[in-house]
Amino acid sequence: MQPPPAEPGMHESEVDTPALVIDLDVMETNMNRMAEFCRKAGVGLRAHAKTHKSPVIASWQIERGAVGQCVQKTAEAEVLAWSGVRDILVSNEVVAERKLKRLVALQSMAKVSICADDSGTVDRIEQMAEAARQRLTVLVEIDVMGVRCGVRPGAEAAALARRIATSPHLIFGGLQSYHGSAQHLRSEGEREQAIASAVRKTVETVEAIRSEGLACEIVGGAGTGTFRHEAASGVYNEMQAGSYIFMDADYARNNPRPEFEQSLFVLSTVMSAARDGVAVVDCGHKGIAIDSGLPLVHGREDIDYVGASDEHGTLALRGTSLKVGEVLRLVPGHCDPTVDRYDWYVGMRGQRVDCVFPVAARGMMQ
Amino acid sequence: MQPPPAEPGMHESEVDTPALVIDLDVMETNMNRMAEFCRKAGVGLRAHAKTHKSPVIASWQIERGAVGQCVQKTAEAEVLAWSGVRDILVSNEVVAERKLKRLVALQSMAKVSICADDSGTVDRIEQMAEAARQRLTVLVEIDVMGVRCGVRPGAEAAALARRIATSPHLIFGGLQSYHGSAQHLRSEGEREQAIASAVRKTVETVEAIRSEGLACEIVGGAGTGTFRHEAASGVYNEMQAGSYIFMDADYARNNPRPEFEQSLFVLSTVMSAARDGVAVVDCGHKGIAIDSGLPLVHGREDIDYVGASDEHGTLALRGTSLKVGEVLRLVPGHCDPTVDRYDWYVGMRGQRVDCVFPVAARGMMQ
Structure with a gap:
């Protein structure tokens, strides 16, 4: 180092x-603004640590009311859990047994949830959790962009949710429904339209899951480019924005004010x-x-x-x-x-x- | 970490x-080939550590006959010097006093040379060396690409060489004459042409410096894309190739065999x-x-x-x-x-x- x-x-x-x-004064103003927005909108802020990669900044967000943190990687979850962050969502698929063992081992110190989009992986997570005598919360990721990870919205997602819910050592935690590419669309109108489409798919999926007799405790997604739309949707309840604390030239180009x-x-x-x-x-x-x-x-x-x-x-x-x-x-x-x-x-x-x-x-x- | x-x-x-x-067998074959080439061509190999960033790999290169290592950054020079590499060239301008102090302090354990393209900086290096009662070798960087660091070839470079040579605590070490953008030109013909131009400017500069009564101990440059041309020039005596140990998709695209x-x-x-x-x-x-x-x-x-x-x-x-x-x-x-x-x-x-x-x-x- x-x-x-x-x-x-x-x-x-x-x-x-x-x-x-970091200009700390500006960053604090950014953090306060987002915290206030989420409070008023009645949604949780699960700020994304892929932006800051720092338990110090995570603690400043949690102090301002954030319900927890998101991460993308197993090793990031470890750094936060080892620093005392108590509620962490790996907003990403984790498939290797080596990594799943490490995540299961974190449960003693933090609630660490993960995402899945594959029934074989769900079975592997169940095996790892059983072996460690732990229970792990798993969210179903749905592909609202149509280009990356996630199962298809609707029936396919509901079937995976059922598989999680019926695994003895797993808890079905809800939906991961993040539209990544919408964050960087150039105009506000394009972003609004993209999220409207994501909201429709998410609503359809929540209903399909409900008809299985299951509830989505978390419906998470959104980023700095679009969070107002997800927050207004009535279906998303956790915002995963990260960049708002720092901003960058690309976000600035997309938003004249x-x-x-x-x-x-x-x-x-x-x-x-x-x-x-x-x-x-x-x-x-x-x-x-x-x-x-x-x-x-x-x-x-x-x-x-x-x-x-x-x-x-x-x-x-x-x-x-x-x-x-x-x-x-x-x-x-x-x-x-x-x-x-x-x-x-x-x-x-x-x-x-x-x-x-x-x-x-x-x-x-x- | x-x-x-x-x-x-x-x-x-x-x-x-x-x-x-790393496929170690392949990397060793690459290292052996380059070492043999330089031996036969009668030029030194000062392999560039900006590629590998590792004293372990540096030691494998030196074991095969490399005269030393290049680095781009003060902190890279420290990592190598602290690991026992004895001859290091920072193939780059260093201007901050804080960094110059650190480089001067390395002289007790390694010969660390640096490049300059500015007379004010040369004066600052002299002050730092004097304060530490050390002598530092400084090369003049000439801009053979016309787009980045380096003074103009010829008289301007000779004037800077004289300023170094007449500074009591500095040693004029020679020329840094690296054509970075030529490494990635698509065809062999384009690369040959670019280096022919760099060679002309380098020869002109060596002569201008000689007419000041100074010798260029090192005339360094070249990379994995062009080293055969510099080695054949008769004026370059140190090759600074780095990527040859690993290669990448971009180099592969430029060379069908x-x-x-x-x-x-x-x-x-x-x-x-x-x-x-x-x-x-x-x-x-x-x-x-x-x-x-x-x-x-x-x-x-x-x-x-x-x-x-x-x-x-x-x-x-x-x-x-x-x-x-x-x-x-x-x-x-x-x-x-x-x-x-x-x-x-x-x-x-x-x-x-x-x-x-x-x-x-x-x-x-x-």
């Missing part, structure tokens, strides 16, 4: 770069300014994710980040110049995978370092 | 996924197969870099990896099917940033795990 790039009390210009920094502000940045230093109109910074795509577009340079409309190689970022300067050693804030195109590149968060209040804490679940692949 | 995903002796199917695996074979894979498990003709694996772009194209599925021409989200990879199946739990080898589009996602290498002999060792310089951003 890298040593921390900063110490509390330092000025921003003294932080070793590239570094992952965003209700959450950018709080996550990568600090980067100009390392070369040998040519006019161009500067090179010390952060390429090793240090900032480019899967959803190149980063922006915060507060500098006269500078464009135009090219990322592994360790270098090329800036085009429009009527301005930069000196070697100058430090800039970059806005990531995509927050979640950017966070995964770093070992440490540097929490800022204004331009002063307030705290430094680890991205504890960074790189938790498995 | 994640726990290791495997133990020696395990079968490939037991490895926890996603996992970064590659002299190095694929030795690096990401093992990934089918986690969902709920729809006909499609399967979802547990490795998306968090686990495999997609900046140079999507991964391939090794040995399976009937399967295409067609979509990567953060944690999921979507496979299109042509006339075949996959079961939940099946394990596949993915060929990364780009090896260096893929390695940076992982804490552990799993070294395989055939389908058995031979050894497990850390990606010790993973995430060394600074």
